[in-house]
Amino acid sequence: MDCGGLFLFEKKVTNFKIENDLIKSVETADGNKYDGDAVILATGHSARDIFELLHRQQILIEAKPFALGVRIEHPQSLIDSIQYHCSIRDQHLPPASYGLVEQVAERGVFSFCMCPGGIIAPAATNPGELVVNGWSPSKRNNPYANSGMVVQVALDDAINYFKKTNPDSNELKNEKNPLLLMYFQSAIEQTCFKAGGGKLVAPAQRMVDFTNNKISPTLPSNSYLPGIHSTNLSEVLPTFIHKSLQEGFKAFGKKMPGYLTNDAVVVATESRTSSPVRIPRDANTFAHPQIKNLYPCGEGAGYAGGIVSAAMDGEKCALFCAQQFA
Ligand SMILES: Cc1cc2nc3c(=O)[nH]c(=O)nc-3n(C[C@H](O)[C@H](O)[C@H](O)COP(=O)(O)OP(=O)(O)OC[C@H]3O[C@@H](n4cnc5c(N)ncnc54)[C@H](O)[C@@H]3O)c2cc1C
Incomplete structure (x- = not known):
């Protein structure tokens, strides 16, 4: 002033x-x-x-190419035991974090914004859309560890998606439209909102069930306050994202033994990683x-x-x- x-x-x-x-x-x-x-x-x-x-x-x-996928949540105690190689975390150690990356069929699959002791939060900006994000309180003392798990998305992916799902759509009238990736992002968010049944309830699946394409009969306790709804996420996510995540999760399970588990829950969709x-x-x-x-x-x-x-x-x-x- x-x-x-x-x-x-x-x-x-x-x-x-x-x-x-x-x-x-x-x-x-x-x-x-x-x-x-x-x-x-x-x-x-x-x-x-x-x-x-x-x-x-x-x-x-x-x-602009960006990345879209899911948020995954494990018990923090499980991530601690994997990362610190111990059954119970020493009181002087902070809740453990991780970073994972894998190339699946020339497409990057990676963890994003990992939140130890954190919370999955709703982050949509428009009605009728569902977006999840994550954050950690300063004490990082929630019993859950969550992270974005996302897949690279390029312009051709958006064009192919609209060709498959809605070939007569306005979005496809001009394949050079610079907003096509933004429309793609919004379309997935709307699909997730509907799959959750409204009120920001998020579609979700246990992790091993996700990799095996099996609907989860029950879901674990979790930090997402609006609630989660058991859904076959292959019906919600574009096929290339779903398949890349499936392969990515299997690879991550080898890199961090114990990480690929049905004690973890996969929540859709993490879509605001960067600008489209x-x-x-x-x-x-x-x-x-x-x-x-x-x-x-x-x-x-x-x-x-x-x-x-x-x-x-x-x-x-x-x-x-x-x-x-x-
Ligand atoms: C839940 C959550 C957790 C996050 N955690 C982290 C973290 O731990 N670490 C980290 O580095 N990043 C984190 N981020 C990301 C971080 O918030 C962003 O990267 C950062 O805020 C981007 O800054 P920006 O100034 O470019 O945009 P923004 O912070 O988004 O600011 C844009 C501003 O423009 C305003 N605006 C929009 N449209 C208009 C308009 N038409 N007229 C006037 N004003 C307008 C918006 O209201 C907003 O205030 C998190 C994001 C979320 C949602």
Whole structure:
């Protein structure tokens, strides 16, 4: 504030006023208009309305490969015993974590955002969609260990998915649509919402049952508060994701003996790993190649993954922007 800054909370950007390839002002949902020399756009990887706005205004954006899969949860005591090679974790040791990666038919399958002593949480941003994520309280003292388990997704995967599931869909009318991967992400989230039966109940399967394609008669206790519903996840996830995860889990069971177990539960879907869209920018100036005073920033623009890298990207964007307009 002392340096001339003003923070406006609860303001939703709904439009950019563009003249001669420059954003002259930003409009918000309450009808206000804010003029300025430049715009740093850091609206995160779930701001689908912003991606649609950019596309509608013919501001260059690109489909960006991302990763989608499930969240898996084990008893923390099991992960401790595997990682520390002991039956009970010593009180001086922290709850154990892990990182797993496997190449399955030239496609990466990997653990993501592993949360020791953590909680699986609902993370959807639109009604009718189901997204799970994970977090750990500072004491990491929950009895569960959860992790994202995701598979790389490229543009062709989304095109093939829509060809198979809905060949007449609007999404397929233009295979070069930069929003295709975002539509794919949303379609899986909607399928998961329906499979859970609503109210953010998540479709789930025990881990060995998942690899054997067998419906689980019961599900273990777990940390996901809205509840889980026994489902054959092969009917929910795209086949290439389901099969890659099945093979990945078998490989992970060999790398970490005891990891592949029916005491673990697989919950769908972990879909917001990174942005399915990239907003391009010049590597030297950080400005958009077409709209010269637009600075795409952070995870939503495709330049960060996680809190620290997003913060650092914000700092860099602010510096480049200040240099340009000082
Ligand atoms: C449950 C959970 C746990 C996580 N745990 C970790 C972790 O342990 N470590 C880690 O590094 N990362 C973690 N992450 C990821 C981390 O939160 C993100 O990587 C990071 O916040 C991205 O920062 P960002 O500034 O690019 O976007 P965001 O933090 O998503 O910020 C974007 C902002 O833009 C606003 N916005 C969107 N659209 C508009 C609009 N039209 N008008 C105005 N404002 C708008 C949003 O409301 C939001 O405030 C976690 C994420 C979740 C959901």
